[in-house]
Amino acid sequence: MDIDLDEMEEKKKMAVSMCICKQCPSFMECGESIGYCFPTIGKSNCIKDEKGCICGSCPVTTQLGLKHDYYCTRGSEKEQSEK
Numbered sequence: 001m002d003i004d005l006d007e008m009e010e011k012k013k014m015a016v017s018m019c020i021c022k023q024c025p026s027f028m029e030c031g032e033s034i035g036y037c038f039p040t041i042g043k044s045n046c047i048k049d050e051k052g053c054i055c056g057s058c059p060v061t062t063q064l065g066l067k068h069d070y071y072c073t074r075g076s077e078k079e080q081s082e083k
């Protein structure tokens, strides 16, 4: 249990550190955590307009084998996969 949580925390840190959302045209700075694709982060509280998504060229997409985009407005990979 603890190991799983530690592993999640590690992966989350990895996603946030590699995340390129701040270079995206849809991005808005409001002091929240980036890495919206990650299950424990998910949707943004301030990004509402979809003006393009650059997740496809983010290294995290390759690393975690992500299949969606617009995580900031549509929810994490897990959330969108369950729809």
Ligand code: SF4
Pocket: 015, 016, 018, 019, 020, 021, 034, 035, 036, 037, 038, 054, 055, 056, 058, 059, 060, 061, 066, 071, 072
């Ligand atoms: S895939 Fe998108 S949301 Fe996830 S870390 Fe990369 S740029 Fe950020």
Ligand code: SF4
Pocket: 020, 021, 022, 024, 025, 026, 027, 036, 037, 047, 052, 053, 054, 055, 069, 070, 071, 072, 073
């Ligand atoms: S999740 Fe996609 S649309 Fe949203 S800020 Fe990141 S790159 Fe841009």
